[in-house]
Amino acid sequence: MSTSIYKRIRSNPKFQALVSRRTRLGLILSAIVLVAYYGFMMVVAFNPALLHKPLSEGSVLTVGAPIGAAIIIVSWLLTGLYVWRANADFDKINEEVLKEAGQ
Numbered sequence: 706m707s708t709s710i711y712k713r714i715r716s717n718p719k720f721q722a723l724v725s726r727r728t729r730l731g732l733i734l735s736a737i738v739l740v741a742y743y744g745f746m747m748v749v750a751f752n753p754a755l756l757h758k759p760l761s762e763g764s765v766l767t768v769g770a771p772i773g774a775a776i777i778i779v780s781w782l783l784t785g786l787y788v789w790r791a792n793a794d795f796d797k798i799n800e801e802v803l804k805e806a807g808q
Contacts, residue, residue, distance in 0.1 A: 710806050710807070713805075713806045714802055714803070714806045717802050717805060717806065719798055719801055719802050719805070720798075720802045722798070723795060723798045723799065723802065726794075726795070727791075727795055730787065730790060731787070734783045734786065734787055737779075737783060738779070738780050738783060741776050741779060741780075742776060745772060745773065745776055749769075755768065756768055756769030756772070757769065
C-alpha cells in the first residue's frame with residue numbers, strides 16, 4: 706500500500722472511531738482483569754486467613770481455590786468477549802475503511 710492510502714485510512718472518521726472503540730474496550734477489559742487479580746493478591750497479602758477458611762465444615766477445599774479459579778475463568782471469558790467483538794464489529798468496520806480507502 707502506498708503512503709496516500711495510509712493517509713486516507715488514518716483520516717477516515719470510521720477508522721478513528723474504530724481505534725477509539727477498540728482501545729476503550731481493551732482498556733476496560735484489562736482494568737477488570739487487573740482489579741480482580743490484584744484484589745485477590747491484596748487479600749492474599751493482607752488477610753490470608755480469609756482465603757484459608759474451608760468452603761464447608763469438614764471440607765479440605767478452601768475459599769481461595771474457587772476464587773482463584775474464578776479469576777482465571779473470568780479472564781478467559783473477557784478474552785472471548787474481546788474476540789467476539791473484534792470479529793462481529795471491528796472487522797466489519799475495518800473492511801469498510803479499507804474499501805473506502807481503495808476508492
